[in-house]
Amino acid sequence: MPVPEPTPLERFLNGILPENPVYRQLLGLCPTLAVTAAMKPAMTMVGATAFVLICANLITSLIRHLLKPHLRILVFTLTIATFVTIADRTLAAFAYPMSKLLGPYVPLIIVNCMIISRCEVCSSKQGPKAALADAVGVSLGFLLALASVATVREILGNGSWFGIQLVPESFPTLILMILPPGAFLALGSLLGLATWLGHRRRARESAAEAGSV
């Protein structure tokens, strides 16, 4: 008997934590490292990525019966590229300084493996309802990941959060954290922390199970 496809609700919840794109699947690392020196660009990036992911997931889910196996990746990429062009032009029209700041990383959403993997895993197999739920869930997971990295980097590197000064300006800041090496170090430590928390919870669960038996 084939395993039943997950329901929309399961898809939605899975995307946030159990299949978190960054922490669990290590997908979409390029924007996670590149635009997280501060919260504002990180959140703009999440917005653009979520828009592209939701639209691309819906479209591929609607045309899933027409897809030929050997051409599907190309179709996914072209769909994504179309929506990225829309997002990029919109951003350049209405938020020009932000678009300048993000630079090549907006067009690089096209090659964000996270989006292609969602098209491949979910929306090319299930209907639009599940695809939409999946896209929203994964976008929230991506939001969580980028927000965590950007929070650590902006507070340590700049002493502020979302541009609001948190610690006094005279306080020494770790400039390293807003430079490229800081991104690797912050994400590496957060990945370790996430694994450690996961291990601890699993240990506690198995201890509880042993206790109840």
Added chain:
Amino acid sequence: MELFADLLLIAIGAALVNNFVLTYFVGLCPFLGVSRRLDTAFGMGCAVTFVISVAALLSWTMTEFVLRPGAPLPNWVWSSLNPAAEAGEVDLSVLSYIVYIFVIASSVQLVEMYVRKFFPPLYKSFGVFLPLITTNCAILFACLEIMKHVVARDWGLPESLTLAIFGGVGFTIAIVLMAGIREELELCEVPESLRGAAITMIVAGILALAFMGFSGIGANVEKLLNP
């Protein structure tokens, strides 16, 4: 001579000072995925360098003649269809992302066929990562950088190709260094929760820190060439 100086600066910039992986964070998937063994890592670096050069050549051609604002080909077509048109009014740059993806996907297909035919063991060890070069941000990133400079009219073909080739060389340097470190890391006692991606990421951070030292080279070479 001036061209040579420019090319040297672009080459040092792309390979060392602004290393694609360690400064721009592009090409991280293979950097983390294929850096377990030295020989595979080197093969991957060469494949990416080759694909990046082919894609840069094609995308420079497309940008110069078709995509940039005021490009000759679409303007010629448009003005022959519509004699009342002003010169250089057609701008197809909105299509550039789609065209680049097409160009990259086809050059990856080319490399895949070539490697499968002539280097079967290498083909096997790449596995899924070879088609994944298509979604390697490093290649699209190089195309976008080239587009930026071609639209601004300050780069020709030699500059674009230099950026692409030395960007690929920089990627190879980074991934080979990483693979060397990871081979040693296998023998070390790593805390359990840091095993796998986390420790690789932290090592990459230290590597990036070391590469920041190269920024002095860039500045000094520039001073030497333009006293």
